[in-house]
Amino acid sequence: MWKKLNGEGGSKTISEEHSHLTVRHKYKMIVNYPIQVFYDVLRAYDFRYLWDNREAGREIVQIFNIPGKPQNQVLEYLVKKGNLIVSSRDLMTVNAEKYDEKTNTYLMIGKSADSFPKETKSEYVRTTVLFLGMKVSPIDENTYLPEVSKEQEWNQEETIHSLIRKTGYRGKITDSLLEIIDSERYQSSKASLTYDEYLQEKLNSSNSTKVDNAINTSRSLSSVNNDFDD
Known part of the structure; x- marks a missing residue:
């Protein structure tokens, strides 16, 4: 399901202090803020409440600018702290987003990935992204x-x-x-x-x-006339 985040107003808006960070095009900020800063601000509105207190850090591994829709995909490495019920874990996620300039909103969808290519980022041995x-x-x-x-x-x-x-x-x-x-x-x-x-x-x-119908009608009438003549 796509999750909608409003750039202005609403309960899920980014704070006024960071609202200017939402203005971007293909992950190139109009203001010179690193992409990591943008995600550090945005992440709290994208996670389930249960995971907020377990956040132990994240790193953007790679950004794909893909033509069409969704416009962008981001590959991230996350670490989650464990508790008495859930053990600590690290994982990769692929997040696709597109920005609607008319409504100043983002449409976001994310999915965890279970593997990542060995030829790049091989230090993350437990995860692999499939292309x-x-x-x-x-x-x-x-x-x-x-x-x-x-x-x-x-x-x-x-x-x-x-x-x-x-x-x-x-x-x-x-x-x-x-x-x-x-x-x-x-x-x-x-x-x-x-x-x-x-x-x-x-x-x-x-x-x-209409021409075909007229021809067929003419043929039918001709056939009828011939029958009468006989």
Whole structure:
């Protein structure tokens, strides 16, 4: 569920002292405050009450600026203090956010991650973030993969290997790499038209239908007349 945080007013607002920190675009502050300061202010409004007293520190590991919506994703490392019921633990979270300038609000969603790539931040041995694989999609929407494969005389495996190389990947293509690839196959052509074009097409279709009906009616009348003549 998305959690809504108001930049001005409301019970969950950031204090007036820090309200100017909410004005940002893709994690680049208009004022020169570090991103960590921003999250230190914001965190109290994002955590469950039970966790507030257990907060033992957090660190922003990496920020991803992703085009589209949500606009940004932040990877964080958190430490939670334990008690008689719950033991101490550390974990990674992935938080996605987007900012609505019209309403001065944030839409936020967060999820804990259970793993993180070994090639970076390997000191966090208990956690790993999964990047959900590689997506292969043609630049030209009219590209039809089976036709390309046929022309090049490639089998399915050779086609996938060629596409991976074209992305710039120069490492070893392993079975585990192939398993995380998400490919899209275009099964129909795409077309777009304006509303005026739609109306014109609708009018042409309507006129065509009227002509067809008139022809069919004429044929029916002719057939009836022929029956009478007989």
